[in-house]
Structure formats: structure tokens, C-alpha cells
Amino acid sequence: MRYHTPSSFEEASEIAAAAPGITRILAGGTDVLVQLRADIVEPDDLIDIKRISGTGDITRSDDGGWVIGAAVPGVSLSEHAALCADWPGVVEGMALVGSTQVQGRATLTGNLCNGSPAADSVPGMIAAGAEVSVVGPQGPRRIAIESVPVGPGKISLAKGEIVTAIHLPSRGAQGGDAYERFIPRTEMDIAVVGVAVNLRRDGATITEARVAIGAVAPTPLLVPEAGAALVGSTLDDASLAALSEAVSAACNPIDDKRGTIEFRTHVAGVLAKRVARTAYDRAGDAK
Amino acid sequence: MMALDDRKTNFKYIGTRPDRPDGLDKVTGRARYGADIQAPGMLHGAIVRSPHAHARILKIDASKALALKGVKAVVTRADFPTGLTGEDWNLQENVMAGEKALYDGHAVAAVAASSALIARDAAKLVEVEYEPLPHVTDVDAAMRPDAPVIREGAADYSVPEGMHPNVVRRIEFGRGDMDAAFAEADEVLEATYRTEATHQGYIEPHACLAQLGADGKGELWCCTQGHWFVRRMCASVLGLDASQLRVTPSEIGGGFGGKTTIFIDPVALALSRKAGRPVKIVMSRSEVLRATGPTASASMDIKLGMKRDGTITAAQGTFRLQGGAFPGAPTAETMQCAFACYEIPAILEIGYDVITNRPKQAAYRAPGAPMGAFAAESAIDELCRRMGLDPLEVRLKNAVKEGSKSSYGPTYPRIGLVETLEAAKAHPHYSAPLGPNQGRGVASGYWFNWGGETSVSMAVSEDGTVQVSVGTPDIGGSRASMSLMAAEALGIPYENVRCNVVDTGALGVNEPTHGSRATYASGLATIEAAREIAGKLCQRAADKWGIDAEAVIWEDGCAKPSGPNAGDFPPMPIAEIAAEMGQTGGPISGHFEATPNGHGGSFGTHIVDIEVDPETGRTTVVRYTVVQDAGKAIHPAYVEGQFQGGAAQGIGWALNEEYIYGTDGRLQNPVFLDYRVPVASDLPMIDTVIVEVPNPGHPYGVRGVGETGITPPLPAIANAVAGATGVRLRQLPMTPPRILAAIQANG
Amino acid sequence: MSMMHVNTTVNGDEVEFLCDSRETLLDALRDRLGQMGAKEGCGTGDCGACSVTLDGRLVCSCLVLAAEAEGRQVGTVEGMAEDGGTLHPLQRKFIEHAALQCGICTPGILVAAKALLEQNPDPSETEIRYWLAGNLCRCTGYDKIVRAVLDAAAEMREDA
Known part of the structure; x- marks a missing residue:
């Protein structure tokens, strides 16, 4: 295994584009190293992007949104008060990834690019309308989060393409987001179901809503019907029931060691209601 | 063994909470566990494991592995002696598969190389040709007529004709008139209960360092609950003389019963013998879970009768346990403990030990x-x-x-x-x-x-402090307990006792730290050894005072005249006797060995x-x-x-x-x-x-x-x-x- | 394969070693530097027995490549006691409260608990339990561990 420490994304991209065998990007390493240890994937080339300037930074963008470098560990998000105030749902999704130790290393970008259907941070980013910027042989581009994962362990990036940062939009007025997952223990599990809700209120009425789900389909999904069920409502019982139904209907899970189809489908609907209440309350508390 | 009257009730040290003697090493990272042991010239071993639940092994080709730079030896079952029977054969078959791989993770070959990474790379290069066979992992499925046969002839005499060959043992006991007793009940419940296999989950994976020469003399350092068990099992599996193998236990990172048997130890010894160098093997977590002993799983039918006043009139149970690919599920213990808490006039229990394509079960806390x-x-x-x-x-x-x-x-x-x-x-x-x-x-x-075979030695040092040598690895604080009991029996401060867990060369046979026996059995032996020492200390004092030993008592760490008639001598402390022991008769030690059964x-x-x-x-x-x-x-x-x-x-x-x-x-x-x-x-x-x-x-x-x-x-x-x-x-x-x-x- | 040369700092001491690119920081600490305090319980970041700090952040050393330690500060259990052997209050309290049995998880838990108290001197029982959720202990049921951390925190607050 060749270990590279490029000093720019252009250099990293060139190495990745030219690499003949299996290539992996190393940010936090909490998936890459597990796969290496478990003999699942042994890369021929491993490209550590942490020595690239700015990859560890969280910065406010000109439009009032946020740019989160590709190597920012989860703990840095949780410690960033202004980011937590704007996007508590995104931050809490990331904070649920692994242990305190894993939080010291794992990144939003890595959680996304690992391609797991159960990635805890991804539904929150989808619900937030986040984007990623990518560099590659064809030049830079910026794409929606939900277009990155395409199947279990698979992402849409081309050979030589590398995510450089996550972009969160400006929070704006009266917005709130939240994420919850179901696991059998209190910590350390992979999500059996995950639900994120991001909404905006005008007084008591919901004016915009995006709902995303995880661990219940081959990729995390945006569920427009679920968002639509909330818009125009005051989160009354009828809209919550419609939300729950839309979320359960969007589920296309598998039976596996972590949960059954019936369980996942049912619990997705249950969680959706709980998460929507949290997001709604947060939007009400926001200025 | 010990009469009730001998029991002491007024304690000075027993029941206190002093710091454990192993505490400082454990909080500073200095304590040495299985994987922390090294030897000069040491190689690293890795095991090749079956990816199949049940498969015939057609061919093992290690040529590519041996061609890798740094690889020093490969062993397969061909490197182990033949002709073993009974549990010895089971152990050998489990540590290295013979004709068939019997479960996912079953060892089929092993490699020794100059580094752990090279050993792992080499293990991947060993080519094993398998013929997959039908498998069964569920206990009830394994008893059905259409279940694949894991091994013909594994059943013992207790299994009646007509049962599936996977049923290897049947147990029945009971008493009373069941029909009459159930008729007395106001309510009768009939239900089936199931438990799944669980693993002991010790945080320290199995690890060992082995050295075995062509002369049949060997050294083994390993994390184990019982190094005499390891010695006997390794000697059987490899055809060695037990006394030629010295086994030293490391600090143990949890066992809960799972470290009372062998897995990698004989493999490391075989690799060492072949490579002519010490070989260390450390399991990965997935190897621990796939290939070491979890518990049995169980399927149990219960019928229970109770009167309206709560009196249990009758209990009936059928207990089906699978313990992996070998006989040995703790069916008898399940049956015996199920209703052990109650006086029940009529009881009937029937149990089965069933084999499946799972790893050989091992003891797990109250197995x-x-x-x-x-x-x-x-x-x-x-x-x-x-x-x-x-x-x-x-x-x-x-x-x-x-x-x-x-x-x-x-x-x-x-x-x-x-x-x-x-x-x-x-x-x-x-x-x-x-x-x-x-x-x-x-x-x-x-x-x-449990009591079990136990041997303890104790010796007084020149300064009057005392060392205790026990053979039961300390898994829950037993060195502190032994030290407290020695201190109590000798009337000396807890801090003046050092308890060591010693190797197989230093004591007679000790059963492992299992069956909740260490504090009971090694403790009893420690107290008896201390009493022997106290007697010798009294003798030395008596000699000095010129009185009969019977006129001297041992109290509060001192020899004292037993009463006014014995003479008027000031108490003689242990330190004073110890300082002169070389001149007064030589070293003072105590020893006790027994198989106590008063647990x-x-x-x-x-x-x-x-x-x-x-x-x-x-x-x-x-x-x-x-x-x-x-x-x-x-x-x-x-x-x-x-x-x-x-x-x-x-x-x-x-x-x-x-x-x-x-x-x-x-x-x-x-x-x-x-x-x-x-x-x-x-x-x-x-x-x-x-x-x-x-x-x-x-x-x-x-x-x-x-x-x-x-x-x-x-x-x-x-x-x-x-x-x-x-x-x-x-x-x-x-x-x-x-x-x-x-x-x-x-x- | 040629070895990589790594310069790093462990418990304040500058050290260097050669390693394979696939070796983890845990491998290097144990096999290259003789620092055996960090343990491998799983190799996949699930048990926390290998916990160390990297530039002050709590991490699993099994999930860090040895090569990544280049130019960084590594802290292990061996660095917890002061020079001269005076134990850290957590180390003392773990012994005093019988917060360890087999002790294999203890180095990782001590390193993790120290990192907690450095950022939160007065954690609640729940905060301690969640912070330590990535440190498996199979012997104690965690009760005495949590009590030891609470007591050490109280003592450190008094002395502060």
C-alpha cells in the first residue's frame, strides 16, 4: 500500500487519477482502516488529505451558509457553537457516528463517501439541502448531497474525483432541523432507521420542509411526499400521520442482522413524527 | 473437609477493602497480558480459517505462502500426531481441522513469519480446496431426520436407537408421580423457551508465545484461566510429555470460562517446533467470535404446575442444547440448575446434547x-x-x-x-x-x-514478610483475596503478603480459575498453608524458649506462650523468627494440596x-x-x-x-x-x-x-x-x- | 516493501521509528516503541482499549495509521502519572474504587476519562456514561468505573 500526503487537492486528484489499482482517500480513517484491518479492502494507494491546507476548517460562506472542510472531525462540528445554532440536526447526525474516539477522527465527507445506506450524517445533510464541492480531472463541480450515494458502498464520483468540502446553505429565519436514529443500544450501533427533518415556519405554519431517511433503502433518500405532508400545516395530528405514512411508504429496506423490513418500515414512521416535533420546536425557538 | 467449629468469625483483615496488589501495574499500563509478551527471535503466526460452515478439505497448497519472503513454516493437521480418541481428539480436531471443516472459522492451516503483517499476507496465500457440504446451525433443525450428519459415531451409549446422529447424549432424571402432581395443580403452564448462543466477550483476544524444541521440551506463555489445563491439553494434542512443557500464565484480560481450554496454543507450539524459533499468535476479534467457544444455544419445553396458594406441585422439562460441532454442551448443568431453587415433589427432566456446524462451545460463567x-x-x-x-x-x-x-x-x-x-x-x-x-x-x-485440584505454597522471607504461590490465575481480584486470607491466618498486615500466580513448573496440578473456585479452594489451601507455617513458627519460638511447641500459640503475628504455665516470655514476632530462621532450622514454608469438596x-x-x-x-x-x-x-x-x-x-x-x-x-x-x-x-x-x-x-x-x-x-x-x-x-x-x-x- | 520513517512525539518524548504503511499507530506504539499500555481488543474502533490522544484529541490508535503520527503529539496511559511515579487522580481513584478487575480496558478508559475531565471538570453520571460508551468493559458492569470518575473529578475540582 502506497501512502500519499499531497499538499493540494489538485495533486491528490492527479495521484488518484493515475493510480492503477484500488484507491482510497484517507480523512478520518474510521471506515478505511476498519476495512483494511478486516481484510475487506486493502488499497494500493491511500491518499491522506489532512495535510492539504483548509481541509480542517469550518468557515462561514458569503451567502451566510457554511463550508466544512473534508477532513473536519465530528467533534469540531459539535464544538462549533454558531454551526450548532444554525444546523443542530446536521451536527447531531454526525455526532451519532461512533464513539467519542471515532468523533475525534470521523468526518462528514467520509461518512458520505463511505456510501453506507445507514450513514447517520447523510439524511441530515440531504434534509438541509447541502452540497459538496468536488475536484477532478474534468475540473471542479458542485453537486447535491443526495446525488453522491448510488448504492451500498457505491458513490457517483468518477475516478480521480475527490470531495473537498461540504456546503450548508444559509439557515435563514425560523428554520429548524433535527435527526434521530433507532438503535437497539444507546450508543455504538449502526442505525437501523434514521430520519432527518428540516423545516421553516411562518408563525405556527410550516412553509418549507425536507425529510430524508436512512438505513431503509439502498441509499439515504429524500422523501418529497413527506415534506409535502408538513407544508401548510401546524404540525397537527393529521399532518403528522400523513408524514408518518409517507415516510413508511418510501421505505424499501432489507431484512438483516440489524432489523426486519416490518420493523424498519414501522419505526421510520414513528421516528419521523418525533423528529418533526423537534425540528418544529427548534424552528419556533429560532429568530 | 473443615469442621464448622474451626471457622473463624472475628476477623481483622477479612471484610476490609484494601487496594489490590495488581492495581498499580494495571492503571499505569505496565501489567503484561497475553499479547504483551515477547521473546528474542520471535516469529508471528497467523491462522488460515474455513469460510465454509461445513466442507470436506480436498487439498491444502501452501507453496505460494512458503514462497513469500519472511515465511518460515506452515503447519496443517499433518503436523499433529494421529490416534487420539475422545475429548483429546475433539480438542485436536477443533484446533486444526482434519478431513472436514466443521464450522465457519475452523482452523485449517497456520503460518509463521517474521512479522505479523507477513504472516497475515501469507495466510491469504494458502490455497485450500473445499467441497462444501450441507450444514445446520440450529439445535432443533439439527435433530430433525433430514438434518445433515455432522459426524457419524459421535453419540454415546445414552442416545436411544432411532435418534439423529447429531444427538450425541441424552440425560434423564426425576422423581415423583408426575400425573398425580400435575392433577393437584390449579394452573398448569406449558411453554417453549429459547436462548441464543452468546460469547464471553472478554476484551483481551487469545494470545500466546510458544517455544518447542525437537527435544520435546517447551515453554508457553499465554493468557489462560488454567495453565495446567493448557499444559495437559497441549501435551495430548501434540503428543508431548506434560512435565516437559512449562506453561506460564500472563495477566489475563477477562475469561469468564472461555479461557479454560486451548485454541491457538498447540498451533503456536507446532509452528515453533517446525520453524525452530519462538512463535507468537494473537487472535483478532473476529477470530475470537468465529472460532473460540461461545455458549450453547438452547430450546426448552417446560410444563409447570402451581396451586392457587403458590405451591409448585410439579415441573417437567425437555432441554435441547447445541454446543457446536463437538459433544459437550452443558445440558446437565442447564437441567440441574433450572429448578434448583425449589422444593418440588414431582420432577421429570430430559436433556439432549446436539452437535451443529458452530464453534465448539466453551464454558461461560455458570455454564x-x-x-x-x-x-x-x-x-x-x-x-x-x-x-x-x-x-x-x-x-x-x-x-x-x-x-x-x-x-x-x-x-x-x-x-x-x-x-x-x-x-x-x-x-x-x-x-x-x-x-x-x-x-x-x-x-x-x-x-x-466447585472445589477441584488445588496446590498452594507459602514461604516466609528473611524479613518476616510472606509470599504465597498459587496456581489459579487472578481474574477477579483473587491475589488480593489470598493475601487477605494469608494476613488473617498469620496475623500480619495485608501489605506484608505478596501473592504470585506461578507457572506449571512451580506447583503441583491446579485446576483453572473456574467454577467460582479460586477464592474458595486456593483460599482454603492458603489458610491451611499459613496454619502450617504458624505451627513451624511456634516450634522455632518453643525451641528458643526451651518449652514444648504445644505450649506456644500463634496470635497477632507473634508466637506467645499459651498461658501462665507455659512460661513468661515476651511475644516473639514473625520478623524476629524469620531473621534467624537460617540458623534455627532453615527456611520456613507451608504447603497444602487437596481436592476440597466443601464448596x-x-x-x-x-x-x-x-x-x-x-x-x-x-x-x-x-x-x-x-x-x-x-x-x-x-x-x-x-x-x-x-x-x-x-x-x-x-x-x-x-x-x-x-x-x-x-x-x-x-x-x-x-x-x-x-x-x-x-x-x-x-x-x-x-x-x-x-x-x-x-x-x-x-x-x-x-x-x-x-x-x-x-x-x-x-x-x-x-x-x-x-x-x-x-x-x-x-x-x-x-x-x-x-x-x-x-x-x-x-x- | 520499503519501510516508512516516522518522527513523532509520545508522552512528550521525541521518537522515531520505521514501519510498514499498513501498520497502525497502535501497532507502532506496541511493536516499534515498546509502549504496551494501549491494547488491541478489536482492531475496528469498537472497544476503545487502544485509546490515546492525538494532538490532544481522543482517538482509537487502531484507527490511525502509524504514518499519520508524523509530526504530531501522541499521549498514552504511560504518560498519565507524573515523572517520579505520582499517579493521576483517576489512576488512584480507579484502584481505590475497585474500578478494574482484569484491567485490560483500564488504560483506554483512563485515557478517555482524562480527556473528558480536561474539557468538562464536572460531568454528570450520564455524561460520563455516554463519553465512555466506546470503551467496553466486560468485568465490572461500569458501576465502579463511573463512580471512580465522578470521585476523581470531584477531587480535581477541589484541588483546582
Whole structure:
């Protein structure tokens, strides 16, 4: 295994584009190293992007949104008060990834690019309308989060393409987001179901809503019907029931060691209601 | 062994809580565990394991592995002697497959190389040609007529004609007129209960460093609960003379029964013999879960009769356990412990030991008992709830006591079940109010405990301090306990005693630290060795004073005249005698060896409150109390630690831990991510009540305390879930999907 | 394969070693530098027995490549006691409260608990339990561990 420490994304991209065998990007390493240890994937080339300037930074963008470098560990998000105030749902999704130790290393970008259907941070980013910027042989581009994962362990990036940062939009007025997952223990599990809700209120009425789900389909999904069920409502019982139904209907899970189809489908609907209440309350508390 | 009158009751050191002697090394990272041992010129070993649940091994080609730079040796079954029989053959077949791979993870070859990475690379280059065979991993499926046969001829004489060859043993016992006894009952419950296999889950993977010469002399350093067992087993598997193999135990990073047997040790020895250099093997976590011994899984039919006043009239059970690809499931222990807490006039139990394509089961904390308790104590609770009876009152009404004939035959000596039930009833936990969606469960449990072969040496040093050499690895604080008992027996400060766990070359045979025996048996031997030393110290003083040894007593660390008639001499402290011992007769040591059998059984009763999320089936352990009889708590903090640790493991078994096999017969969850042991945030504080009903078979009244604590949690939690939800879970683990499905089915 | 040369700092001491690119920081600490305090319980970041700090952040050393330690500060259990052997309050309290049995998880838990108290001198029981959720202990049921951390925190607050 060749270990590279490029000093720019252009250099990293060139190495990745030219690499003949299996290539992996190393940010936090909490998936890459597990796969290496478990003999699942042994890369021929491993490209550590942490020595690239700015990859560890969280910065406010000109439009009032946020740019989160590709190597920012989860703990840095949780410690960033202004980011937590704007996007508590995104931050809490990331904070649920692994242990305190894993939080010291794992990144939003890595959680996304690992391609797991159960990635805890991804539904929150989808619900937030986040984007990623990518560099590659064809030049830079910026794409929606939900277009990155395409199947279990698979992402849409081309050979030589590398995510450089996550972009969160400006929070704006009266917005709130939240994420919850179901696991059998209190910590350390992979999500059996995950639900994120991001909404905006005008007084008591919901004016915009995006709902995303995880661990219940081959990729995390945006569920427009679920968002639509909330818009125009005051989160009354009828809209919550419609939300729950839309979320359960969007589920296309598998039976596996972590949960059954019936369980996942049912619990997705249950969680959706709980998460929507949290997001709604947060939007009400926001200025 | 020890008469009751010999028992001491006024203690100076016993019952105090001094710092453990191994504490400093353990908090500074200096303690040396299995993987921390190194030797000059050492190679690293790696094991090639079967990816198939059941397959014929057609060919093993190691040429590519041997061609890799740094690879020094490859061994297969061909490097082990032939002609073994019985359990020796089972052990050999398990550590290295012969004609067939019998489970996912079964070792088929091993490699030694100059680094751990090269060894792992080389293991991947060993080409094994398999012919996959049909497999079975479930106990009930393995007994069906159409089940694949794992091995013809594995059954013993007890199995009747016509049963599937996978059934390797049948056990039956009972007494009384079953029909009449069930007819007396006001309610009869019939139900089937199932438990899944769980792993001991010690955090330290198996590790060893082996050196074996062509002369048949060997050295082995390993993490084990019992190095004489390791010596005997390795000698059998490799055809060595036991005395030529010296085994030294490292500090042990948890065992819970799982480190009482061998896996990698003989393989490392075989590699060392072939390579001519020391070989170290350290298992990965997935190897531990796939290929070391988990528990048996069980499927159990219970029929229980109870009168309206709570009297149990009859109990009947059929217990089917699978213990992997070899005979040895703890079926007898499951049966014996199931109803051990109660006086039942009519009882009939039938059990089966069944083989499947799973790893060879190993002991796990009270092996077999938790399964039986889950079935029996759940069934009792079901009848209590049906008839509106208090579960502690019903248990008290039927509880065994001194003189009771146990469900499995023997008559109990002095035991403490009633005392634990009374203490549980009086505990504020039992009468505390419950919140919404919460339920309370209680259950009792039993473990026999064990004595076993024991040998201890003790010697006085020149300064009057004392060293104790024991052969039972310290897995729960036993060096502190031995030191306390030695201090008590000699009347010297705890700090003046050093207890060492010594190698097989230093003592006679010792059974492992298993069966909750270390504090009982090594403790008893320590006290006896100390008494021998005290006698010798008295003799030296008597010689100096010119009086008879019978006129000298040992008290508070000093020789003293026994009374005014013996003479007027100032007390002679141990340090004074020790300083001169070279001139007064030579070194002073004490020794004791025996197979003590006065181990008293330990009973426990647990109370647990569980909250269930009715929308998701998620459980939270809200409150937990352990009440258990310790006989006499030598070091109460470590007794509490055993209670708490046992409860935590039982909670894991009840709620989330399980072996999950796919349809391909491969283990689906060989990592801690998916083999879900309780984490810190899953548990509340675990309250403990130490009941002390002295064991007449130990000079200080000790009962083993290590194992009983894992037995009550399984049923206690099921009983609490029933209280919280109104639904009865008869299958473990009680995962959220299972609980939710039961709630939904209940409407 | 040629070895990589790594310069790093462990418990304040500058050290260097050669390693394979696939070796983890845990491998290097144990096999290259003789620092055996960090343990491998799983190799996949699930048990926390290998916990160390990297530039002050709590991490699993099994999930860090040895090569990544280049130019960084590594802290292990061996660095917890003061020079001269005076134990850290957590180390003392773990012995005093019988918060360890077999002790294999203890180095990782001590390193993790120290990192907690450095950022939160007065954690609640729940905060301690969640912070330590990635440190498996199979012996104690966690009760005495949590009590030891609470007590050490209280003592450190008094002395502060």
C-alpha cells in the first residue's frame, strides 16, 4: 500500500487519477482502516488529505451558509457553537457516528463517501439541502448531497474525483432541523432507521420542509411526499400521520442482522413524527 | 473437609477493602497480558480459517505462502500426531481441522513469519480446496431426520436407537408421580423457551508465545484461566510429555470460562517446533467470535404446575442444547440448575446434547445455568401473573433450605436462598413506584460452585514478610483475596503478603480459575498453608524458649506462650523468627494440596425495572439490584464487582447479544459493532446486597460468588418486560423487533 | 516493501521509528516503541482499549495509521502519572474504587476519562456514561468505573 500526503487537492486528484489499482482517500480513517484491518479492502494507494491546507476548517460562506472542510472531525462540528445554532440536526447526525474516539477522527465527507445506506450524517445533510464541492480531472463541480450515494458502498464520483468540502446553505429565519436514529443500544450501533427533518415556519405554519431517511433503502433518500405532508400545516395530528405514512411508504429496506423490513418500515414512521416535533420546536425557538 | 467449629468469625483483615496488589501495574499500563509478551527471535503466526460452515478439505497448497519472503513454516493437521480418541481428539480436531471443516472459522492451516503483517499476507496465500457440504446451525433443525450428519459415531451409549446422529447424549432424571402432581395443580403452564448462543466477550483476544524444541521440551506463555489445563491439553494434542512443557500464565484480560481450554496454543507450539524459533499468535476479534467457544444455544419445553396458594406441585422439562460441532454442551448443568431453587415433589427432566456446524462451545460463567433459569423462572413468573401472586412470596414458599432435597438429587447443606429472598423483599427497590411503560421483574438463580485440584505454597522471607504461590490465575481480584486470607491466618498486615500466580513448573496440578473456585479452594489451601507455617513458627519460638511447641500459640503475628504455665516470655514476632530462621532450622514454608469438596452453592435473587418504548420495542434498564449469598465476603468490593459484572453480562444476553448465522452458515456479526455487549450508557448503577450465610466447608465461610450473578438476569428481565408490556417474550435476545412484534400481535 | 520513517512525539518524548504503511499507530506504539499500555481488543474502533490522544484529541490508535503520527503529539496511559511515579487522580481513584478487575480496558478508559475531565471538570453520571460508551468493559458492569470518575473529578475540582 502506497501512502500519499499531497499538499493540494489538485495533486491528490492527479495521484488518484493515475493510480492503477484500488484507491482510497484517507480523512478520518474510521471506515478505511476498519476495512483494511478486516481484510475487506486493502488499497494500493491511500491518499491522506489532512495535510492539504483548509481541509480542517469550518468557515462561514458569503451567502451566510457554511463550508466544512473534508477532513473536519465530528467533534469540531459539535464544538462549533454558531454551526450548532444554525444546523443542530446536521451536527447531531454526525455526532451519532461512533464513539467519542471515532468523533475525534470521523468526518462528514467520509461518512458520505463511505456510501453506507445507514450513514447517520447523510439524511441530515440531504434534509438541509447541502452540497459538496468536488475536484477532478474534468475540473471542479458542485453537486447535491443526495446525488453522491448510488448504492451500498457505491458513490457517483468518477475516478480521480475527490470531495473537498461540504456546503450548508444559509439557515435563514425560523428554520429548524433535527435527526434521530433507532438503535437497539444507546450508543455504538449502526442505525437501523434514521430520519432527518428540516423545516421553516411562518408563525405556527410550516412553509418549507425536507425529510430524508436512512438505513431503509439502498441509499439515504429524500422523501418529497413527506415534506409535502408538513407544508401548510401546524404540525397537527393529521399532518403528522400523513408524514408518518409517507415516510413508511418510501421505505424499501432489507431484512438483516440489524432489523426486519416490518420493523424498519414501522419505526421510520414513528421516528419521523418525533423528529418533526423537534425540528418544529427548534424552528419556533429560532429568530 | 473443615469442621464448622474451626471457622473463624472475628476477623481483622477479612471484610476490609484494601487496594489490590495488581492495581498499580494495571492503571499505569505496565501489567503484561497475553499479547504483551515477547521473546528474542520471535516469529508471528497467523491462522488460515474455513469460510465454509461445513466442507470436506480436498487439498491444502501452501507453496505460494512458503514462497513469500519472511515465511518460515506452515503447519496443517499433518503436523499433529494421529490416534487420539475422545475429548483429546475433539480438542485436536477443533484446533486444526482434519478431513472436514466443521464450522465457519475452523482452523485449517497456520503460518509463521517474521512479522505479523507477513504472516497475515501469507495466510491469504494458502490455497485450500473445499467441497462444501450441507450444514445446520440450529439445535432443533439439527435433530430433525433430514438434518445433515455432522459426524457419524459421535453419540454415546445414552442416545436411544432411532435418534439423529447429531444427538450425541441424552440425560434423564426425576422423581415423583408426575400425573398425580400435575392433577393437584390449579394452573398448569406449558411453554417453549429459547436462548441464543452468546460469547464471553472478554476484551483481551487469545494470545500466546510458544517455544518447542525437537527435544520435546517447551515453554508457553499465554493468557489462560488454567495453565495446567493448557499444559495437559497441549501435551495430548501434540503428543508431548506434560512435565516437559512449562506453561506460564500472563495477566489475563477477562475469561469468564472461555479461557479454560486451548485454541491457538498447540498451533503456536507446532509452528515453533517446525520453524525452530519462538512463535507468537494473537487472535483478532473476529477470530475470537468465529472460532473460540461461545455458549450453547438452547430450546426448552417446560410444563409447570402451581396451586392457587403458590405451591409448585410439579415441573417437567425437555432441554435441547447445541454446543457446536463437538459433544459437550452443558445440558446437565442447564437441567440441574433450572429448578434448583425449589422444593418440588414431582420432577421429570430430559436433556439432549446436539452437535451443529458452530464453534465448539466453551464454558461461560455458570455454564448452562442461565438457560435453565430463563425457562424455569419465566414459567414461574407466568403462573404468578396468571394467578395474581407475588413472585417473591411464591419463591419463598417453595424455596430450598438446609436439608431440602434438590431437584437433581443431592440434599443441600446450609444454603442462603431464603436469606436472599427476604433481603430482596425488604429492599426499597422492591416497593418503589414504577413509571409509565415500566415493569418490574424478579428471578432467583443458583450455581453449584466447585472445589477441584488445588496446590498452594507459602514461604516466609528473611524479613518476616510472606509470599504465597498459587496456581489459579487472578481474574477477579483473587491475589488480593489470598493475601487477605494469608494476613488473617498469620496475623500480619495485608501489605506484608505478596501473592504470585506461578507457572506449571512451580506447583503441583491446579485446576483453572473456574467454577467460582479460586477464592474458595486456593483460599482454603492458603489458610491451611499459613496454619502450617504458624505451627513451624511456634516450634522455632518453643525451641528458643526451651518449652514444648504445644505450649506456644500463634496470635497477632507473634508466637506467645499459651498461658501462665507455659512460661513468661515476651511475644516473639514473625520478623524476629524469620531473621534467624537460617540458623534455627532453615527456611520456613507451608504447603497444602487437596481436592476440597466443601464448596457451598451460591444462590442469588435479582430485581430489575425495565422501561419499554411501546412504539419501537426499545428497552431501557431503569434500575437493577443484585442480592446474593457470598458466604463470607473476603474483599467486599470485589464481591460487589462480581455481582455487577455478572448482572451486566446477563443483561446483554437477555436484550441484545446473540450469534447470528446466515443461511450460508457463516457468522454474520463477528465484530463488537454487531455483537452488542452492553456499553456504559446502556446500564444504570447496579445496586448490590451481599448476604453472608457462611459456608461450613470453608474455614472463613467463603462461597464462590463469580458465576451465580449471570443466571437471574435473563428471566428477571423477561419478567419485567412482561410487566411493562403485558406480553411474554420466550425467546432471547429480547430485541426491539421481537418486543415490538409481540406488542403488535397482542393488539 | 520499503519501510516508512516516522518522527513523532509520545508522552512528550521525541521518537522515531520505521514501519510498514499498513501498520497502525497502535501497532507502532506496541511493536516499534515498546509502549504496551494501549491494547488491541478489536482492531475496528469498537472497544476503545487502544485509546490515546492525538494532538490532544481522543482517538482509537487502531484507527490511525502509524504514518499519520508524523509530526504530531501522541499521549498514552504511560504518560498519565507524573515523572517520579505520582499517579493521576483517576489512576488512584480507579484502584481505590475497585474500578478494574482484569484491567485490560483500564488504560483506554483512563485515557478517555482524562480527556473528558480536561474539557468538562464536572460531568454528570450520564455524561460520563455516554463519553465512555466506546470503551467496553466486560468485568465490572461500569458501576465502579463511573463512580471512580465522578470521585476523581470531584477531587480535581477541589484541588483546582
